[in-house]
Amino acid sequence: SQTIHQWPATLVQPVGSPLSLECTVEGTSNPNLYWYRQAAGRGLQLLFYSVGIGQISSEVPQNLSASRPQDRQFILSSKKLLLSDSGFYLCAWSVQGASGELFFGEGSRLTVL
């Protein structure tokens, strides 16, 4: 069966520090991969999605970046965090080529102080 792992679960970082959130998927090949951010009391905002290794599409301009160094690995990064980067970050995957369901990780809670 397919599983998705996301870490770290909780992170407290000072303003200006770097960020790296990692997500890996097991049990499937060539998935679509996604990073969403959820601000308190709000819906999900799509940040990045990827349909293959090295292929990243950005939905929202920001100081975050994403990379997909391997088929089932998706990394969210920042060189210098802002206060506004605080939030709940969710990684998800879906079957390639379909407008089907998303399978989400358990999320990473980022607090920037």
Added chain:
Amino acid sequence: SQQGEEDPQALSIQEGENATMNCSYKTSINNLQWYRQNSGRGLVHLILIRSNEREKHSGRLRVTLDTSKKSSSLLITASRAADTASYFCATASNSGYSTLTFGKGTMLLVSP
């Protein structure tokens, strides 16, 4: 901007009652999906309804879709305290490859 908008924003009911949540969207869709999120957790897919379907059932869940009104509803029958969660609708457009666009969610509280 958000494609789906859920209504109400919050709903409080007693165990055993039915809960109805609504979702409205703006553009043509390929399908509409409902997800559930327990506090501080990831989202879990509940049900998908395609644009050519009008109603779908899954256990205690019933989803309707009215493409002429660009709206959907999620009915949870005989609610339980364990149904307490936030519920989101998400739409997939029918214009080529698309990603899902989520609404802001309805927070459901079911009291014992």
